[in-house]
Amino acid sequence: MLDNATRSALERITTATLTTVLLKKGLRNVWLRGARPLTPQAKRIVGEAFTLRFVPAREDLATPESWASPKSTRGAIEAMPEGCIAVVDAVGVKDAGIFGDILCARMRKRGVAALVTDGVVRDGAGVIATGLPVWCSGIAAPPSVAGLTFVNWQEPIGCGGVAVFPGDVIVLDGDGAVLIPQALVAEVTALATEQETLESWIMGEVDKGVPLPGLYPPNAETKARYEAEKKKS
Template identity: 70%
Template sequence: MTIESLTLDPVTVQKLSGVTTATLTTVLLKKGLRNVWIRGTKPLKPGQARVVGRAFTLRFVPMREDLATPASWGAPISTRSAVEAMPAGCIAVVDAMGVTDAGIFGDILCARMQKRQVAGLVTDGVIRDRDGVVGTGLPVWCQGTAAPASAASLTFVNWQEPIACGGVAVFPNDIMVVDTDGAVLIPADLLDAVVEAAVEQEQLEGWIMSEVNQGAVLTGLYPPNEANKARYEAWAKTVR
């Protein structure tokens, strides 16, 4: 049974769009979560903007010759059917088991995802048709490219179920934030607490950076001691 896709509050998207994945990993570390950065995900195109959305998961398993065939592309359980189930604003998170010799998606599937207003694609695998995929405008984070189709090394099995992607457990409707440093997961149940802490952390670090640019030393500033905390709080009141 697949899990129903949920929407993400636009206000939350706006807030997280101003928070770096580096800041999020720090906030999540303070909450006891260390394994939230998906390994093997790099921007396909330089300069891709940060994207935020709920995870729409897809899962591949190792290739089996009787299942991973061109005919399977038209089956009810296929990457094509999964794309048609993706809601606007989601981020497709694909468990490709780190396989790098077969592209999970190409330009046509990515073009359809773009038409469906999918926010982005994240995978620990690779894509194919690189130039065409870049041309669709769909933001993609992956390990690179390969010419062979997915069926050469992988079998697609389902969507909207728990997966492992880049060594991270991803559940449908978890929140993904992806930027030039890669993809970070926020567990759905911790969303509100993480957003509040992350926005505050981003503001604090912005203030610290301004102090550093003015020549301040790091000791007692990063992290701030009591005196600098008081200075920051006084400053923060003027911008809230």
């Protein structure tokens, strides 16, 4: 469970820093490809993944009647807890919108923090008007059943080429979306917080005119100077 202190710390860390820290931990594939903010985002968003999965459309299953099924996107939305980030595997389909304005409005009403998908949404202006933050690959008018079949929620998925398990932590900002495996959240948050502090100090040194070699990345001498100055502050 994502506690408030960890959430608050992650809200101050860029996705760029997180990908670097995760890379150092051996995790290269954590960047959700194709998920970009639908509108400019000033605020970083952090939450646990609530997963939804589509597969390519099959004509006997992908019908408007399927929207009334208990196992539908409507049912999934009603199961979403407050503060979660809905992460949707749309198998990269870009000509069928997974959600429109009504579904996004309901998610917003339920307190869902954001929607992330490697697919697209429809009713673009209406979705934006709901105020639900959305990271996606664009907008398309056709409904989901034109290209996708909804399968289930809260099971492992692939989104943007990344394996996402329910409860993994997602961090969103203007650069895109990054995943932190649930088991590594505490460690990665601590390392990333220190990395942000170090890079802020390095930026100050750059402003002073210090050359980059030995500064970034810092060599032993630079690290010692950084630690000494950190103790003084």
